[in-house]
Amino acid sequence: MTDHHHEEPFWRKYIFSVDHKVIGIQYAVTAMIFLLFGFCLMLIMRWNLAYPGEVIPIVGKLLSEDGMLTPDGYNSFGAMHGTIMVFLGVVPLAVGGFGNYVLPLQVGAPDMAFPKINMASYWTFFLGGVCMLASFFMPQGTASSGWTMYAPLSVIATTGETMWLVGMVFLITSSLLGSVNFIVTVIQLRANGLTWMRLPFFVWTQFVTAFLLLLAFPPLEAAAVFQIMDRVAGTSFFLPSGLYVGGEVLNVAGGGTPLLWQHLFWFLAHPEVYVLILPAMGIVAEVIANNTRKPLWGYRSMVYSIIFLGFMSFVVWAHHMFLTGMGTTMAAFFQTTTMIISIPSVIILSALFISLWGGSIRFTTPMLFALGFLPMFGIGGLTGLPLGLASADIHLHDTYYVIGHFHYVVAPGTIFALFAGIYYWFPKVTGKRMNEALGKTHFYGSFICINGVFMPMFIQGLAGVSRRLYDGGSTYLHAQPVLQWNEFMTIAALGLFFFQIFFIINLIISLAKGEKVSSNVWDATTLEWAAAPSPPLPHVNFEKVPDVYHGPYEYSTNSGGNGQPDFTPQHKKINS
Amino acid sequence: MEVPYTVKPRPDTGLYNAKIGVWLFLASEVMLFGALFSSYILLRMGASSWYVGSEALNVPIGTFNTMVLIVSSVTVVMAWASLRMDDLKKYKMYMGITILLGLVFLVVKILFEYLPKIDHGHVPSEHNFYAIYFVLTGLHALHVIGGLVLNAYLWGPGTKMWETEPEQFTNRIEIAGLYWHFVDIVWIFLFPTIYLL
Amino acid sequence: MLELLKKVGFTEGYSAQSPAIDSVMSWVHILMLILFLGWGVFFLYTLVRFRQKKNPKADPVGVTNHYSTYSEAAVAIFEIILLVAFSFPVWASRVENLPDNGDAEVIRVIGQQFKWNIHYSGEDGVFGRTVADSIDDQALNFIGLDRENEAAKDDIIPTQGHLHLPVDRNIIVELSTRDVIHSFAIPVMRVKQDAIPGIRIPTWFTPTKTGSWEIACAQLCGNSHYEMKGYVHVHTQKGYEAYMKTLSVIHEVDDYDYTIKSEETLKKVLEALKSNEAFDAEELALLALSQAEAAQAEQELSGDDYEWDEE
Numbered sequence A: 001m002t003d004h005h006h007e008e009p010f011w012r013k014y015i016f017s018v019d020h021k022v023i024g025i026q027y028a029v030t031a032m033i034f035l036l037f038g039f040c041l042m043l044i045m046r047w048n049l050a051y052p053g054e055v056i057p058i059v060g061k062l063l064s065e066d067g068m069l070t071p072d073g074y075n076s077f078g079a080m081h082g083t084i085m086v087f088l089g090v091v092p093l094a095v096g097g098f099g100n101y102v103l104p105l106q107v108g109a110p111d112m113a114f115p116k117i118n119m120a121s122y123w124t125f126f127l128g129g130v131c132m133l134a135s136f137f138m139p140q141g142t143a144s145s146g147w148t149m150y151a152p153l154s155v156i157a158t159t160g161e162t163m164w165l166v167g168m169v170f171l172i173t174s175s176l177l178g179s180v181n182f183i184v185t186v187i188q189l190r191a192n193g194l195t196w197m198r199l200p201f202f203v204w205t206q207f208v209t210a211f212l213l214l215l216a217f218p219p220l221e222a223a224a225v226f227q228i229m230d231r232v233a234g235t236s237f238f239l240p241s242g243l244y245v246g247g248e249v250l251n252v253a254g255g256g257t258p259l260l261w262q263h264l265f266w267f268l269a270h271p272e273v274y275v276l277i278l279p280a281m282g283i284v285a286e287v288i289a290n291n292t293r294k295p296l297w298g299y300r301s302m303v304y305s306i307i308f309l310g311f312m313s314f315v316v317w318a319h320h321m322f323l324t325g326m327g328t329t330m331a332a333f334f335q336t337t338t339m340i341i342s343i344p345s346v347i348i349l350s351a352l353f354i355s356l357w358g359g360s361i362r363f364t365t366p367m368l369f370a371l372g373f374l375p376m377f378g379i380g381g382l383t384g385l386p387l388g389l390a391s392a393d394i395h396l397h398d399t400y401y402v403i404g405h406f407h408y409v410v411a412p413g414t415i416f417a418l419f420a421g422i423y424y425w426f427p428k429v430t431g432k433r434m435n436e437a438l439g440k441t442h443f444y445g446s447f448i449c450i451n452g453v454f455m456p457m458f459i460q461g462l463a464g465v466s467r468r469l470y471d472g473g474s475t476y477l478h479a480q481p482v483l484q485w486n487e488f489m490t491i492a493a494l495g496l497f498f499f500q501i502f503f504i505i506n507l508i509i510s511l512a513k514g515e516k517v518s519s520n521v522w523d524a525t526t527l528e529w530a531a532a533p534s535p536p537l538p539h540v541n542f543e544k545v546p547d548v549y550h551g552p553y554e555y556s557t558n559s560g561g562n563g564q565p566d567f568t569p570q571h572k573k574i575n576s
Numbered sequence B: 001m002e003v004p005y006t007v008k009p010r011p012d013t014g015l016y017n018a019k020i021g022v023w024l025f026l027a028s029e030v031m032l033f034g035a036l037f038s039s040y041i042l043l044r045m046g047a048s049s050w051y052v053g054s055e056a057l058n059v060p061i062g063t064f065n066t067m068v069l070i071v072s073s074v075t076v077v078m079a080w081a082s083l084r085m086d087d088l089k090k091y092k093m094y095m096g097i098t099i100l101l102g103l104v105f106l107v108v109k110i111l112f113e114y115l116p117k118i119d120h121g122h123v124p125s126e127h128n129f130y131a132i133y134f135v136l137t138g139l140h141a142l143h144v145i146g147g148l149v150l151n152a153y154l155w156g157p158g159t160k161m162w163e164t165e166p167e168q169f170t171n172r173i174e175i176a177g178l179y180w181h182f183v184d185i186v187w188i189f190l191f192p193t194i195y196l197l
Numbered sequence C: 001m002l003e004l005l006k007k008v009g010f011t012e013g014y015s016a017q018s019p020a021i022d023s024v025m026s027w028v029h030i031l032m033l034i035l036f037l038g039w040g041v042f043f044l045y046t047l048v049r050f051r052q053k054k055n056p057k058a059d060p061v062g063v064t065n066h067y068s069t070y071s072e073a074a075v076a077i078f079e080i081i082l083l084v085a086f087s088f089p090v091w092a093s094r095v096e097n098l099p100d101n102g103d104a105e106v107i108r109v110i111g112q113q114f115k116w117n118i119h120y121s122g123e124d125g126v127f128g129r130t131v132a133d134s135i136d137d138q139a140l141n142f143i144g145l146d147r148e149n150e151a152a153k154d155d156i157i158p159t160q161g162h163l164h165l166p167v168d169r170n171i172i173v174e175l176s177t178r179d180v181i182h183s184f185a186i187p188v189m190r191v192k193q194d195a196i197p198g199i200r201i202p203t204w205f206t207p208t209k210t211g212s213w214e215i216a217c218a219q220l221c222g223n224s225h226y227e228m229k230g231y232v233h234v235h236t237q238k239g240y241e242a243y244m245k246t247l248s249v250i251h252e253v254d255d256y257d258y259t260i261k262s263e264e265t266l267k268k269v270l271e272a273l274k275s276n277e278a279f280d281a282e283e284l285a286l287l288a289l290s291q292a293e294a295a296q297a298e299q300e301l302s303g304d305d306y307e308w309d310e311e
């Protein structure tokens, strides 16, 4: 069964591989490097926020003659931090990495529906990443108008901006290829008996995510084309006439509007934030079910919630634009949809909380990260509510409150969930298990530090400190009472970095000589653990195509006595 | 173990993989052109001046090109139908015509529309009308080129597959056809929007 | 709740619109706090009670009651109330129900990389024409005021970055920008509005306290975005009028150079002020005098005289 494919040369097997598992690992490794890089950019920025205009230690000499970060440098790092974290870090890791590796295994498929397209997807992503990185070496540096690239600032910006746009077109293409693959795989390649309501929650989240990617990205592609035209061909899609820039009136036909860019951008970027969170929720759900040894509570309502969330995420985009001169009706519409979209999130989070009740909770490292996710995402989500109320957003828009809001969802939220996923599926990928002591240190250290980084942002935001300030607001009088937090947050961020070292070391030593474990080390029910060896067989995944007889989380539902396992794998037929 | 349902439809969905794939791809294309059209509307509503399409653009040539594409949409169906009837020769002919018509569309577009416009200084930077005209039709033309490359492959070297896996080959033609219809439909929306309104 | 928010950094509100916005802020934070505490307690209790050691055998059913559904419904109802009773009306009053021009001071603010320009219509109440072609930074014509335009003759453009307002009057700021997007923010007055190229967006508020505060730029606008700071100076009605008079005199003396740049100009201005018959009351002239000095001080200290004395 397994030997029909011949030995492949190295480059076919590990570089231009069409095996979803190899591609998943490629995605994950690339993404982790980008995450680390994005983090380092931010550390430099954070140093400057705490000690404006002081020499940056260690890397200062690389940045400028005098070792300081310039305001231009700050802006370009900021834009790249946002872009890299979102498009080159979290999405590729959560979707490209985990999605690719785990999803086909969980649905009992031999591979993705279109393996070659899958490979193309990775390499287009890679090219996009190369474009973004290359822009650091452009004479005038990278794009520097925020990750949102608002026109006209972005249109009059330096050439790095064009690189950003081209890179973005690659990334969009990559996502499209990937998402088609994911959707078809779920629809077509599910194992026999794996009905929709028997899909692990993780598969559901990837499925909905793929639709978001598929449908939300193209408008940004259109917008990127427009902006490239504005920059290169002298059109004025986003430029009205009579702009005065750099000592002269901008010589364009005019007639365009900067708001067009914002609409197109946010039409993508709002669904995009759910792309960041949904796979994370999926991972957390898997880990929680496994480590509480009981089925997810309210699985069905969770599934309906994410589908609803997916739909709604297309109609809330303008809540990022309340202050662009929006009238009452429009604002009312987008406030209402924003409040509506918070309800499914509340339902999902509540269901996850309640799932813990009655469990027999094992505090393994993945579980710790998954548990950490819950209140952290909760705080991030809750602080989205005042932003969604336009009248409160008047005060909070573009302050550090917003920065605090979304970092709580993406950093201690999504990033923690991704860590949970790494610790959870590492034995699947390698057959070895990660070190628990290092893992727990990593968790507790990160948990404390990351709250130290992001909690004070709410305080600064309430005081009205603007975001994207090179000096962290040190010349603003209204920032004075909350300014001391800048140093605190920077130190916490350095601490956060310190604790990531435990993770990296753990990763390396576990790869080299981690404790070898059985195929189903967590006693899990889902197919990737229960029906396939760890690591799974190259290309075919399973020794035998599994048939499925149960829902995804049959933990503790059988008697489980007399040394019997307390779980029923999805593919085990039970005579009763 | 091969990936299942690459050729035969899956019983419960009634579709083979690539067909769902292409529908999804087209859905995302709809979003792309949807965004482009919405932008057109937004720009036009906000503009203080706008050209009358029928005066600024060459309607007869546009109409001609519309016809060309519509006919090519028919021939691509014929090509697929010929394969279903096991007639490779006819397939070659119809597919050949489709490709030719696509080429005619492009050549006419470039020679009789783009070049004269640029000669007269009607470049994208002149006015947002021309900007959106060039971007919309340009992106459409790129899609036509993509379709041509695909069809040319299926007409030429790709035909080898007919000998080994006729069913899969037929499926491929069906998918290429679906894509080609889409390109055609986009033009059918484009033409009145830009040339006539 | 408001007190609590203020303990953790929330600024005081010095405009008539602040209370409405602050009440939305406090109500939504109450909702957040309830949810946070409720679920937080549940979470911690669950973790302790159902740890593996204590509870080796899981109960696959878990919770059977419907409290969570009720709580979700409660959240939804709370949100509806927030929207309908608070946020919609507040928003409507902020952006739609602007006060009549007769009942308000209309002032134009024009963003520029990286300064705020202020434009008063002067005595005629009509703003002079501004065109991009007339912009001339050297000649201090930052907003491109067409000086041939009749309506522009009496327009007043004070020092860049200094917005002077009367207290307890409705202020309509007509916001625009000459280059990129900026965002006009006065945190203590709960005012924030993006300035979008190509359009002029009105926003309004009513300062309730005299003194000086900052205008922040809240939208990334280039490398010196962080320096794009301005000031609002809220005067008593009398002080405001005097200030405007002073400026119009300066305008006459110094031909469009509204910023008192030199000792000499200042002297000339003072002369003019003393001899100008427009000032019937000596008191007014004196007030104006102090304003002129203050204006100069602002210029020199570029705002470091944070709270100069008003009366």
Ligand code: HEA
Residues within 6 Å of the ligand: A148, A273, A274, A276, A277, A319, A320, A338, A339, A341, A342, A343, A345, A346, A349, A350, A374, A375, A376, A377, A378, A379, A380, A381, A382, A384, A385, A387, A388, A389, A393, A396, A397, A398, A402, A405, A406, A409, A410, A414, C035, C036, C037, C039, C040, C043
């Ligand atoms: C993963 C990413 C993610 C997620 C999930 C969300 C979720 C939400 N976001 Fe957020 N958002 C961002 C990422 C995200 N956001 C980003 C990146 C930005 C800024 C972009 C930029 O400008 O650069 C942003 C900005 C942003 C704005 C614009 C602010 C501004 O610029 O002025 C708004 C306004 O409405 C908003 C609202 C919301 C709402 C209502 C939710 C809701 O979906 C949240 C619903 C969740 C809940 C309501 C939580 C429920 C909690 C419980 C039930 C219990 C909690 C218990 C404990 C804590 C113990 N977000």
Ligand code: HEA
Residues within 6 Å of the ligand: A032, A033, A035, A036, A039, A042, A046, A078, A079, A081, A082, A083, A085, A086, A090, A145, A146, A147, A148, A276, A403, A407, A410, A411, A412, A415, A450, A453, A467, A468, A469, A470, A493, A496, A500, A503, A504, A507
């Ligand atoms: C997914 C998105 C994401 C993530 C994860 C993060 C993570 C972090 N962000 Fe970022 N951030 C953004 C998206 C994100 N950010 C965006 C969109 C903006 C707005 C930009 C703009 O203004 O345009 C922003 C802006 C932003 C600002 C505001 C800047 C400003 O307005 O001037 C700050 C300030 O402190 C900040 C800090 C941080 C910190 C300390 C982290 C930390 O949490 C980082 C923690 C990171 C990790 C924990 C990853 C570690 C990974 C590894 C260790 C992998 C191991 C590697 C190998 C094995 C090779 N971010």
Ligand code: CUA
Residues within 6 Å of the ligand: C111, C112, C113, C114, C181, C182, C183, C217, C218, C219, C220, C221, C222, C225, C226, C228
């Ligand atoms: Cu102007 Cu920021």
Ligand SMILES: [Cu+2]
Residues within 6 Å of the ligand: A269, A270, A273, A316, A317, A319, A320
């Ligand atoms: Cu959003």
